[in-house]
Amino acid sequence: MSFKQELFINGEYVSSSSNETLTIHNPNDDSLVSDKVQAASEADVDKAVAAAKAALPSWKATAGAKRGAIMLKFADLLEANAERIAKLESMCMGQPVSLAKKMILGPVALWRYYAGYAGKVAGESYPPDGEDGTYKIVQYEPLGVCSGICAWNGSHVLAAWKLAPAMAAGNTFVLKSSEKSPIALAQYGELLNEAGFPKGVINILTGDGKVGALLASHMDIAKIAFTGSAAAGRQVQIAAAKSNLKRVTLELGGKSPAMIFDDADIDNAVLHSSDSFLRNSGQICFAASRVLVQESIAPDFIKAVKVAFENAAKKMGDPSLPDTAFGPLADKKQFDRVMEFLKDGKAEGIEVLTGGDRKGEKGTFVQPTVLLNPSLDSKVYTDEIFGPVISVRTFKTEEEAIKLANNTQYGLGSTVYTADIGRALRIASQIEAGTVGINSAFNTSPQTPFGGFKQSGYGRESGIEGIKNYLQPKTIHVNMNLPAKAKK
Known part of the structure; x- marks a missing residue:
């Protein structure tokens, strides 16, 4: 089976600028899946972030209905390619192909759920209160360039939790797949282009923890969502704080x-x-x-x-x-x-x-x-x-x-x-x-938020809380007490 194994930056598949590659073995029998999966360098990270930054003004200004239509087209394409992508996921990390397919169809529902929010993020208004004479407006705006780091155990669910609400809200994105299971997510590039996402809106990188650290500390990234171990999550939080105080969502371990x-x-x-x-x-x-x-x-x-x-x-x-x-x-x-x-x-x-x-x-x-x-x-x-x-x-x-x-x-x-x-x-x-x-093992749902208490992290993905994490409120006050100008 042939498959893409390059980085997806600014709408194109490209090789790593450092020529570094990852080797993936099938955990079923230790057979070689590939030794040519491209691993991003610091220059590649910068290139992906720059592409997302350049694409932001246009994507942010795109009508919500059009953003939603593109997202729905991507969901359709993901559903149509679920069998093939599931086989690639299974080859890389041993997930039974029957389960792998279900864990792709679940994200299809997530993409469709958040497509419904595109263009429907409402603001608030408050009339003057007593003598304050101020009309108050609150509007919600995208954060900017966002980033997500996926764990290997549920790549497509985690990618959808991060990408879909960010797209609906008008952000652009740099996604990093896990070095254990990078190939299935690498196939998204073709589908993103076919769906009509403009170049640079979504970029997909592969690499180990070094790439994640570069994203967490990047000065042009406004928010990072991380799923993984508690130890790695702490490092993401530290890097975010030491760089530009970017927002952080952490979904860490559990017992x-x-x-x-x-x-x-x-x-x-x-x-x-x-x-x-x-x-x-x-x-x-x-x-x-x-x-x-x-x-x-x-x-x-x-x-x-x-x-x-x-x-x-x-x-x-x-x-x-x-x-x-x-x-x-x-x-x-x-x-x-x-x-x-x-x-x-x-x-x-x-x-x-x-x-x-x-x-x-x-x-x-x-x-x-x-x-x-x-x-x-x-x-x-x-x-x-x-x-x-x-x-x-x-x-x-x-x-x-x-x-x-x-x-x-x-x-x-x-x-x-x-x-x-x-x-x-x-x-x-x-x-x-x-x-x-x-009376049942917990199952996630597009309609409800997911996340943890204590050292399992903070912030929420999925549900309406998921899109809130990709928006920032702006308050506008209008002085209503200016005297009327005399007519000339």
Whole structure:
């Protein structure tokens, strides 16, 4: 399969000015996907930002209806090419092609959602109040040149969260894909041109953390949205503050809890704690990896979830096959990270209910793993593993469950399983997390904001909050007390 692997700058595919390239291996069998993926240099970053800056006045002035029409055309093209792009995503980071296609069609809906906002960003007005004599206007304007850095586990969703609202608001953009999964996003350039985006409005770069650091510190970028690890997010924030105080949105890690009460539908709770959790091989930032189960139902739940994880292992395999449910981890580095967590857990004496080892002789497959009763300070319980591993602990009361759930530095996701909707909503209001799923693993939606509390970051993507992050208010006061001029 042929594919684009160059940088997309000012409406054209170009090679890196430094001739630096990235090598991508298929995590299913370690076969070479490409060793010619172009990696951006500092000069390339400057060129992309300059192109976005030059395109800004015209794009900002483009009628909202026209911007929306271009966005809708891009959504149509993305949908039409979903099969091909999904195969490229699967080749690079091991995502089953069936899931990869769904994670492209979701962004199609996001593009269409935000296209509806183009030209519909309303302002506010306030008449004179008492004797102040001032008519007040608030209008919302685009920020300017914006930038986004995507993580590798959901490239297209993350790209849409960043690009689509920025486009609807009239900004221009420089997007950086992850060095682990750059090829699928690189195909966007052809679609952007066909959709009618003017040159320079969207630019797509590939590279490692050095490219991200250049974007975070660039003096001509007004806002940066980052998705990735907490450590890298801190560096983005520091670079933004040290440069031009650009605005920052951070969506970082998670160690999300699932609370399963004794009145819950156990089969449903098991399903979402196994198959739903294991989608993308557990490489989802808001996946509920800390499973808290009320004592009275713990034996039944543990027995059932063990079977579910063992069955999931049988559905793990070649991600290019349409019936594969679970694939390998993204690359050797991620595989080694997860295996190190499991090694440490075993050394601590934590009981491994099932899994706990690699699967197969090649590729980066890890057996779906259930750990029982790790200590509260164990790394497998406190740190984000980002793999197919859950920890199960028990609780006695609702108060204890909430305390355990909130006992984390993160606050991205959470889930509550109970037949009592009053209890579910009561708990949801007390959980320190940006998202709560009730009787289901949390799923994102174009209509609702996504983001975290505490060290899971700040700012929101998706929903109306998503477009607010790409707008800035301007206040205009009109003095209404000038005396009328005498007629001549």
